[in-house]
Amino acid sequence: MIIGVPKEIKNNENRVALTPAGAQELIKRGHTVYVQSTAGEGSGFLDSEYESAGAKMLPTIEETYEIAEMIMKVKEPIEPEYKLIKENQLVFTYFHFASYEPLTKAMIESKAVCLAYETVEKEDRSLPLLVPMSEVAGRMSVQEGAKYLEKPLKGRGILLGGVPGVRPAKVLILGGGVVGTNAAKMAAGMGADVTIMDVSLPRLRYLDDVMPANVNTFMSNEYNIRELITTHDLIIGAVLIPGAKAPNLITRDMLKDMRPGTVLVDVAVDQGGCIETCKPTTHQDPTYIIDDVVHYCVANMPGAVPYTSTLALTNATLPYAIQLANKGWKKACQENEELKLGLNIINGEVVYKAVAETFNLPSTDVSKFLN
Ligand SMILES: NC(=O)C1=CN([C@@H]2O[C@H](COP(=O)(O)OP(=O)(O)OC[C@H]3O[C@@H](n4cnc5c(N)ncnc54)[C@H](O)[C@@H]3O)[C@@H](O)[C@H]2O)C=CC1
Ligand SMILES: CC(=O)C(=O)O
Ligand SMILES: [Mg+2]
Numbered sequence: 001m002i003i004g005v006p007k008e009i010k011n012n013e014n015r016v017a018l019t020p021a022g023a024q025e026l027i028k029r030g031h032t033v034y035v036q037s038t039a040g041e042g043s044g045f046l047d048s049e050y051e052s053a054g055a056k057m058l059p060t061i062e063e064t065y066e067i068a069e070m071i072m073k074v075k076e077p078i079e080p081e082y083k084l085i086k087e088n089q090l091v092f093t094y095f096h097f098a099s100y101e102p103l104t105k106a107m108i109e110s111k112a113v114c115l116a117y118e119t120v121e122k123e124d125r126s127l128p129l130l131v132p133m134s135e136v137a138g139r140m141s142v143q144e145g146a147k148y149l150e151k152p153l154k155g156r157g158i159l160l161g162g163v164p165g166v167r168p169a170k171v172l173i174l175g176g177g178v179v180g181t182n183a184a185k186m187a188a189g190m191g192a193d194v195t196i197m198d199v200s201l202p203r204l205r206y207l208d209d210v211m212p213a214n215v216n217t218f219m220s221n222e223y224n225i226r227e228l229i230t231t232h233d234l235i236i237g238a239v240l241i242p243g244a245k246a247p248n249l250i251t252r253d254m255l256k257d258m259r260p261g262t263v264l265v266d267v268a269v270d271q272g273g274c275i276e277t278c279k280p281t282t283h284q285d286p287t288y289i290i291d292d293v294v295h296y297c298v299a300n301m302p303g304a305v306p307y308t309s310t311l312a313l314t315n316a317t318l319p320y321a322i323q324l325a326n327k328g329w330k331k332a333c334q335e336n337e338e339l340k341l342g343l344n345i346i347n348g349e350v351v352y353k354a355v356a357e358t359f360n361l362p363s364t365d366v367s368k369f370l371n
Contacts, residue, residue: 001325002032004068006061007039010075012283014042014306015313017072017093022318024053031325032056036064043310065089070329072321074313075300076103087111088347090329092321094118094133096299097344098245098358099272099280104345108361111348113329119243119352120320120342127242128338129320131178132312134267136302138182138238141265142171142190144301145234148263148287148294155294156261158233161191168192172232174220174249174274175239176200176207179267183236188212195228225249230257237266237274243344243354245272252276260292269297334370343369 003026005018016039018026023033033055037047047057058064065071065084073093077085079102085091088111095116097104107114117129142160149155149169162168171187173180176198187194188211196211197220198204204217211217218224220239229235229250235258239246246268255277266278273279277290280299287296302309320339323332333340344352349364356363 001328002067002069003034003321003325004058004064004071005033005035005039006064006071006073006081007036008042008074008303009061009080010078010300010303013075013300013303015074015303015310016040016043016045016306017074017314017317018321019043019310019314020045020049020053020055022314022321023050023055025318025322026325027054029322029326034058034064034067036061040310043306045310070321070324072317075303076100077107082106082110085110085112088113090115090324092117092317092324094270095344096270097352097355098243099270101359104350104355104359104361107345108348108350112345113343113347114345115324115329115333115339115342116344116352117317117342119344120338121242122338129313129316129342132316133302133309134178135182136305136309136312137267138179139186140301140305141179141183141236141238141267142186142192142234144286144296144298145171145236145263145265146190148265148296149233149261151261153287153294154261154289155263156233156259160187160234169233170231171195171234171236172228173197173236173238174225175237175268176203176217177238177240179238179240180236181207183238183267184211184215187234188215192234195232197224197228220249222249226254226257229254229262230259232262233259234263234265237264237268237278239268239274240271241354243352245358246274248274248276250275250277255291255293258291258293261294262292263294263296265296267301270299273297330370333366340366340370
């Protein structure tokens with residue numbers, strides 16, 4: 001198969017979808033890998049390293065899209081890329097369709113095959129291609145939150161861990177999945193007073209077992225959220241309903257009940273956010289203020305730590321990319337239920353129910369394309 005790896009063009013997105021080591025694994029199996037020149041630079045991989053691994057370099061994004069049967073990317077295609085995507089081309093990347101209708105419409109029009117990292121799902125319901133980036137974003141959410149709690153950055157001016165004789169900050173985490181667990185570990189390690197909320201009682205039981213003593217669990221419901229937001233300094237949004245728009249757990253009217261300088265980090269922004277006032281921001285301009293509450297809503301948090309993130313992401317994606325390249329997407333998805341669940345849009349038809357429902361679009365049973 002011919003595989004193309006374009007350079008990411010989203011703001012401050014320095015990750016790349018394939019390392020030289022990954023390119024070598026595909027090439028070894030008889031595939032051809034084209035990488036857009038300088039695509040790996042932000043993650044510390046030089047063109048010469050890809051060439052040594054056997055990849056061919058292309059000077060432009062247009063040529064990279066034009067030649068490839070499978071495009072491997074990190075972030076969702078953005079406007080200038082829409083017209084480069086071709087009928088029947090397999091695009092393997094994060095899409096987060098439910099958060100952005102124009103992307104959904106553009107991919108329907110492209111008639112490409114869109115296989116979304118974030119909905120590839122294992123039998124135990126875990127999301128193997130989201131997990132590594134959720135680990136990164138969860139850990140980062142605390143270091144970013146701690147920074148924006150500083151007064152010059154418009155926060156309350158409270159030190160996360162406190163000092164002897166002064167209480168630490170209070171951190172509230174909405175959603176105790178991968179992002180939430182990693183955030184809790186970091187915040188607890190820094191000495192904060194941490195509460196994790198989730199709707200799943202088994203999950204709360206598990207977290208109660210494994211977390212240190214400065215982490216408490218609490219059932220997630222509107223009543224409890226309204227109570228806790230009045231006393232917490234850093235609130236991290238980390239809920240997920242796979243494929244769907246995140247529920248608005250913090251509504252506009254709740255902001256007035258928070259203390260001035262409270263910091264909200266809505267990691268779930270890529271699924272539309274779990275805070276009503278969440279709007280996607282960039283690493284260049286990560287925050288905005290509403291009602292004296294600082295909002296941090298960067299949709300590609302791991303892009304800021306590309307050395308860690310590219311390696312973590314490609315460790316997870318490569319085994320799936322090899323299956324797709326060896327067998328073609330149809331056979332690979334027929335034989336691997338996990339990959340099959342990654343199919344979101346095929347040849348103009350939405351095959352992932354939650355995406356179709358979000359935009360009131362008709363949904364087609366994926367089996368139509370796999371028989
Ligand atoms: N902004 C960024 O750069 C990044 C964003 N993300 C996003 O972070 C979000 C969370 O991802 P993961 O932790 O991997 O998901 P996950 O599936 O591991 O965890 C989600 C948790 O939310 C819980 N939940 C669902 N509804 C809830 C509610 N009403 N109240 C409280 N908890 C609720 C679930 O029970 C589950 O435990 C996703 O939207 C993901 O795409 C992930 C990586 C990077
Ligand atoms: C998961 C995701 O959206 C990211 O890594 O940017
Ligand atoms: Mg994202």
